[in-house]
Structure formats: C-alpha cells, structure tokens
Amino acid sequence: xxxxxxxxxxxxxxxxxxxxxxxxxxxxxxxxxxxxxxxxxxxxxxxxxxxxxxxxxxxxxxxxxxxxxxxxxxxxxxxxxxxxxxxxxxxxxxxxxxxxxxxxxxxxxx
Amino acid sequence: xxxxxxxxxxxxxxxxxxxxxxxxxxxxxxxxxxxxxxxxxxxxxxxxxxxxxxxxxxxxxxxxxxxxxxxxxxxxxxxxxxxxxxxxxxxxxxxxxxxxxxxxxxxxxxxxxxx
Numbered sequence: 001x002x003x004x005x006x007x008x009x010x011x012x013x014x015x016x017x018x019x020x021x022x023x024x025x026x027x028x029x030x031x032x033x034x035x036x037x038x039x040x041x042x043x044x045x046x047x048x049x050x051x052x053x054x055x056x057x058x059x060x061x062x063x064x065x066x067x068x069x070x071x072x073x074x075x076x077x078x079x080x081x082x083x084x085x086x087x088x089x090x091x092x093x094x095x096x097x098x099x100x101x102x103x104x105x106x107x108x109x110x
Numbered sequence: 111x112x113x114x115x116x117x118x119x120x121x122x123x124x125x126x127x128x129x130x131x132x133x134x135x136x137x138x139x140x141x142x143x144x145x146x147x148x149x150x151x152x153x154x155x156x157x158x159x160x161x162x163x164x165x166x167x168x169x170x171x172x173x174x175x176x177x178x179x180x181x182x183x184x185x186x187x188x189x190x191x192x193x194x195x196x197x198x199x200x201x202x203x204x205x206x207x208x209x210x211x212x213x214x215x216x217x218x219x220x221x222x223x224x225x
Contacts, residue, residue, distance in 0.1 A: 012189075043218040044153070044203075045214040045221050046214065087152075089152055095166070096166060097166070098145075098153070098155065100152030102150070102151055
C-alpha cells in the first residue's frame with residue numbers, strides 16, 4: 001500500500017526567504033506526482049505536475065523535483081511572500097488513484 | 111463551467127438522514143473522482159468514473175455510499191443513513207484524460223456535518 005509522508009507538518013519562515021517542502025512515498029511505481037495548495041476551508045489548487053519520466057517542473061517562483069527511484073519529491077518556493085501561506089499537499093498517482101500526504105502548513109511571516 | 115463546481119458547499123444533517131452531494135466537472139473532462147478529507151488529513155480516494163461507468167469504487171467505505179454519473183457529466187454522491195463519522199469535506203475532481211498525463215482539478219468541496 002502506497003504511503004506518502006510530508007515533513008515538516010508545519011513551517012514558519014520570514015518573508016523573502018527561499019524554502020523547501022519535502023514529500024516521500026513508499027512505492028516508486030507511480031504515473032505522476034502532483035503538488036497542490038489548499039487555503040483554509042477551500043478546495044485544492046494544482047500547482048505543478050511531474051510525470052514519472054520527468055525530473056522537475058517549474059512555474060514562476062515554484063520548482064518541483066522528482067526522484068522516483070528514491071521515492072522523494074521537493075517543492076522549492078523562492079522569495080516567499082505572505083500570500084504563499086497555505087497548506088501544501090503532494091499526491092502520487094497510480095491506477096487513477098491519487099494518494100495524498102497529510103500536508104505541510106506553511107506560514108510566511110511579514 | 112470554468113472550474114469544477116460542487117453543491118451544496120455546506121450541509122448539516124441529522125444522524126440517519128439521506129444526503130446527496132453534486133459535482134459538475136469541467137466541461138469536456140471525461141474522468142471524474144470523489145475524495146473525502148477529514149480534518150487535518152489529506153484527501154482519501156472514494157470512487158473514479160470514466161464516462162458513465164464507475165471504473166473503480168474500491169474507496170467507498172461501505173454500502174451506505176453510492177455514486178452515479180448517468181450522462182457522463184454531472185455526478186452525485188449519495189450517502190444513506192448518515193453517521194457522525196461521515197462528517198468530512200467531500201471533494202470532487204475532474205481530468206481531461208486518464209493515465210499518467212492526467213492532471214486533476216478539484217472543486218471547493220462540500221462540507222458535510224452529521225449531528
């Protein structure tokens with residue numbers, strides 16, 4: 001059974017700093033990995049999707065990497081802003097099912 | 111529509127009642143998914159539709175839960191004889207294509223509270 005772990009569970013950093021969120025998964029036989037953002041009381045917003053054959057994807061200040069063989073992904077956020085405060089979830093896909101981690105709650109301190 | 115639409119956004123019901131939650135996917139998306147998210151947890155898979163048929167319903171917790179998608183677009187998640195443990199946010203997602211390149215887009219969710 002696939003298990004997805006996100007560390008740390010919560011993170012607070014001053015505005016302007018670069019930061020890295022971690023995601024690990026136990027079964028490397030995945031189709032893709034997707035990073036989401038979730039604001040309190042809201043649904044999930046897709047940030048980046050990395051196919052199993054890819055190593056990384058970039059969108060603006062966000063960069064996600066994937067090391068499938070070691071079961072790890074990182075989400076790098078550059079020059080953090082207060083608006084980046086949210087919970088960040090990673091999810092791996094296999095056989096049309098996404099398995100999610102429990103998320104990292106990020107707080108950017110102005 | 112522009113995004114996945116879910117109604118109602120909030121539903122409060124009493125234990126033992128019947129509940130229906132509706133999902134309207136992004137136009138043209140053939141794949142539709144239901145997930146359930148409890149407080150402080152990541153979403154958990156319930157059921158997946160490809161077109162009108164339920165391709166995988168292995169995540170439904172018991173036979174009180176049922177979902178339909180009769181015309182391959184709108185889907186309804188039905189919960190019979192609700193229990194307090196059913197309280198959660200029910201999320202719907204759709205995808206243009208299945209498989210590895212299929213990116214899922216989620217709605218805002220329906221928050222169900224069973225008293």
